[in-house]
Amino acid sequence: MSGRAARVARLADAAVELLAEGGMRALTHRAVDARAGMPPGTTSAYLRTRQALIEAVVQRLADLDRADLAAHELPTEAPRVAPPLGPEGLDQLATGVAEVLDRWLTTGRTRSLARYACLLEAVHRPELRRILDHGTVLRVQARDLLARAGAPDPRRQGDQFVAFVDGLLFDRLVGAGALSAPPPGTPASREDLRTGVRTLLRAFTGA
Numbered sequence: 739m740s741g742r743a744a745r746v747a748r749l750a751d752a753a754v755e756l757l758a759e760g761g762m763r764a765l766t767h768r769a770v771d772a773r774a775g776m777p778p779g780t781t782s783a784y785l786r787t788r789q790a791l792i793e794a795v796v797q798r799l800a801d802l803d804r805a806d807l808a809a810h811e812l813p814t815e816a817p818r819v820a821p822p823l824g825p826e827g828l829d830q831l832a833t834g835v836a837e838v839l840d841r842w843l844t845t846g847r848t849r850s851l852a853r854y855a856c857l858l859e860a861v862h863r864p865e866l867r868r869i870l871d872h873g874t875v876l877r878v879q880a881r882d883l884l885a886r887a888g889a890p891d892p893r894r895q896g897d898q899f900v901a902f903v904d905g906l907l908f909d910r911l912v913g914a915g916a917l918s919a920p921p922p923g924t925p926a927s928r929e930d931l932r933t934g935v936r937t938l939l940r941a942f943t944g945a
Contacts, residue, residue: 742784749774749781750798753791757852762859767791792856792866799853800872806838806846823886828939831883836932839907843922850911876900887943895942902938906931 752774756764767781770791774780785791823831842850860866881896889895909915910922910931920926 745776745780746784746794747798749776749784749791750794753795754798754852755848757795757855758848761855765791789863789865792859793868795852796856796869796872799849799856802846802849803872806841821886822888823883828887828943829936832932832936832939835903835935836928839903839910839931839935840922840928842907843910843927847911847922850907854908854912873900873904884942887939889943899938899942903935906934 749770752770753765756769756773765788767785767788768778770781771778781791785794856866856869860869877897877900879896880899881892884896884899885892906915910919920930
């Protein structure tokens with residue numbers, strides 16, 4: 739990572755923390771400077787507009803999410819040669835997805851909250867709609883996986899799978915699910931998430 743890229747990543751990480759703590763109102767160039775421990779004016783020098791700052795945050799979130807998926811051996815792009823995905827592969831996929839979700843509820847909680855803040859901002863600011871591109875990438879991957887598993891309508895079901903899993907994360911993070919689900923970061927949490935994801939995969943594929 740170049741010096742400039744490293745500084746932008748540091749600023750974006752600071753912005754993510756501010757978004758998670760106070761939402762969009764907390765995100766200012768001056769606040770990012772202070773949180774990142776950089777001289778006043780640094781954020782403006784690298785990310786001149788508020789839109790540029792938000793876009794840097796979105797890119798940083800996408801990069802970190804891809805790293806999480808790769809660490810848990812989940813595909814980050816569709817393979818050129820796609821072997822069939824049988825029941826054992828679906829079990830492994832459910833386990834990997836559950837581990838990533840549990841991470842996004844614990845060590846990645848700040849990132850998850852910041853992501854939702856950005857998505858809400860895009861509702862009111864059409865110029866930021868490209869924030870949704872990351873979700874499109876995930877849907878393409880899900881369609882490929884479900885096609886390999888024999889789903890009858892992988893395009894539609896892949897989109898639904900991502901929507902359901904995202905809803906599961908949202909429910910555990912800020913919804914009523916947080917009141918009854920096992921504590922995040924525990925084996926019980928990962929097993930509960932794995933069971934839910936595996937149920938979805940079975941429903942979509944008939945496995």
